[in-house]
Amino acid sequence: MALRSVFVKTARAMPSAVNCSQRAMSAAAETVEFPSYVLKAPTTDITTMDSGLRVASETVMGSETATVGVWIDAGSRYETAANNGAAHFLEHMAFKGTQKRTQQQLEVEIENMGGHLNAYTSREQTVYFAKVFKHDVGNAVEILSDILLNSKLDEAAIHRERDVILREMSEVNKQQEELVLDHLHATAFQGTGLGRTILGPEENIRSLTRDDLKGYIDTHYTAPRMVIAGAGAINHEELCEMADTHFGALPTVPKNGVEIAMEPAVFTGSDIRVKFDSDNMAHVALAFESASWTSEYAFPLMLMQTILGSYDRASGLGKNVASKMCQEIAGGELAHSISTFNTCYKDTGLFGIYTVAPDNKLDDLFWYTLSNLVRLVHNVSPEEMERAKTNLKATMLMGLDGNSNIAEDIGRQMLTYGRRMTPAEIFSRIDAISADDINATAAKFINDQDHALAAVGGIHELPDYNW
Secondary structure, three states, rough: OOOOOOOOOOOOOOOOHHHHHHHHHHHHHHOOOOOOOHOOOOOOOOEEEOOHHHOEEEEEOOOEEEEEEEOOOOOOOOOOOOOOEEEEEEEHHHHOOOOOOHHHHHHHHHOOOOOOEEEEEOOOOEEEEEEHHHHHHHHHHHHHHHHHHOOOHHHHHHHHHHHHHHHHHHHHHHHHHHHHHHHHHHHHHOOOOOHHOOOOOHHHHHHOOOOOHHHHHHHOOOOOHEEEEEEEEEOOOHHHHHHHHHHHOOOOOOOOOOOOOOOOOOOOEEEEEOOOOOOOOOEEEEEOOOOOOOOOHHHHHHHHHHHHEEEOOOOOOOOOOOOOOHHHHHHHOOOOOOEEEEOOOOOOEEEEEEEEOOOOOOOOOOOHHHHHHHHHHHHOOOHHHHHHHHHHHHHHHHHHOOOHHHHHHHHHHHOOOOOOOOOHHHHHHHHOOOOHHHHHHEEEEEEEEOOEEEEEEOOOOOOOOOO
16 A cells, blocks of 8 residues: 555564554554644545546545646656657647637737636646636536647647757756756766656757657557646536546557656766856755655655755744754755655655855855755754654645645656655654664665765865765
């Protein structure tokens, strides 16, 4: 079952994560009482259609608006080197006209409803969603089905869109954090689907054809790989009827009858360094291979991310941050900013830090950073645990403010877990984590493990890989 509540590990010298988690969960069950806003959170209604299409929704009483969308279990990691960029290209083409609507008619219809239609592509998912008044939910579902199932993929529109995507690529490459994290994936998962960028290489953007895009749709846009998620002024039974009416013709298997297996992610300890001697600032990401969404280590890794925290010298807190790592970095003025990230995928993940720092502070910065990462293997104080648990719970609840955020949470969890966890279950899993669990998790993923590193800018002081 996804996200098992106890750690299954063989016995070893350090305390067993199994025993620690069982003791913690037992204690939590006896003593923890959740507030009413957690226990009385709205339920998520889930229906699986005969085709395998899943419909999931949360009704927010009193809401006058709704967000409804289609979450597809297909992103850039499902592409090949030859068609890399197709998923993102299709996201653009979806709004360029269908068999029954021109691009202008589509835009005018959405504006006349006062609605908002958008889409995004990630490495593992593609999402199309609409935000509308409650009486327009039916229209929104019909429009979503039209742009997904009946897109014209006009040759002239494809040609025009190439320049748009190339300009988008140019803008993305100006954002150093995006660029560095793309480099990080490229070196960490080199030669695999996760190592490729979402936009694809420039040569693919210039050469992808209508047949390439149509082939991607025929292969990946099938009913079992889709979730229709809604939140707000949604009636679940009506949403199911709409889904059956407008998405009932979805194929249940790829057009050629062959399911494409997901390419496994293979982590490679390595680094990529783009050095500019004229730059006095360094942008660096360092990461270790971590766990998938459904791993027993997923929640301890989330808590580790919160313990390490983040720091930005431009924020109101300044040097008065709670994180021990950030206190040391802020106190020594070693970085302009540093943040911890925990990125999960279906079969792997990346856990690490991203920092922007002066070029002459990198040696000291990484000494303190790595010492704090390794510290998690040996010593985590009760105060750190309690503070991190409270922060993690607050972050998760605040992430559910608004219908769009709720719909996003439903769609993502349905694709990754096959169900949606309630806030009470999430709180229980967080409360069940002990300091020994953090030690065991850090020992598994950080201690004496290979890492991946990507760095751009003034990096002459950055220690070498084996430092």
